[in-house]
Amino acid sequence: MKLYQLINITIKMGTAGAVATGIQEYYANQDAKAKLLGVWFSDIGQLNQVVVLTSFSSQEDLNSEKMRLGQQENVFANAENIIKYSVEDFAGFDFLPEVELGEFGPVYEIRTYQLKHGGVPHVLDAWEKAVPERTKYSRLTVAMYALDGTPRIVSIWPYKTLNERSEVRAQSVADGIWPPKGGPQWLTHEMQSMIALPTAISPLK
Structure with a gap:
């Protein structure tokens, strides 16, 4: 199982650079059990957000990292700049490869769908059938x-520009490739999309 974590941080205006530096130092520490994949700041959607994506080699490492973060009195060395944060644990879709690091953006779309109870296996099946064709249109960073x-x-989907995002999404829909057949009926009405840009220290650019 590929294990990931998203940390969603609400920050004070104008402090994204300082918070990102603190995040970089935190995960560079010898005690860190997580691999830092991406650090983005929101550009469209809820503003003043920093989103951190990490991966883990085992459940034990994930648990250890959650404990380490929870024990920080000065979280990411920026307690004065962080209003609140939340930590979410995820498993990557098993048919997808590990996240590949590199420069694929700089426009990243982070989409969240709430599912009906029991919907996960149905959505996984629908995505497994559709993703090979959909990713011929544009890259997929991760689904979890x-x-x-x-x-x-x-x-999380990277694009070169917002225009590319709009064109790719419109074309994949017009061609009947997306959304994945059999998936939407398992979604609720609660959906969110954020356009985020990588910070200077983000491995995913």
Whole structure:
């Protein structure tokens, strides 16, 4: 199982650079059990957000990292700049490869769908059939389902520009490739999309 974590941080205006530096130092520490994949700041959607994506080699490492974060008195060395944060655990869709690091953006779309109870296996099946064709249109960074809280999935898609995003999404819909057949009926009305840009320290650019 590929294990991931998303940390959603609400920050004070104008402090994204300082918070990102603190995040970089935190995960560079020798005690860190997580691999830092991406650090983005929101550009469209809820503003003043920093989103952190990490991966883990085992459940033990994930648990250890959650404990380490929870024990930080000065979280990411920026307690004065962080208003609140939440931590979410995910498993990657098993038919997808590990996240590949590199420069694929700089426009990243982070989409969250709440699912009906029991919907995860149906959505996984629908995505497994559709993703090979959909990713011929544009790259998929990661798709993952929640291991805690309400049933939901998160997918992250990189684009060169907002125009490219609009064109790719419109074309994939027009061609009948997306959304994945059999998936939408398992979604609820609760859906969110954020356009985020990589910070200077993000491995995913």
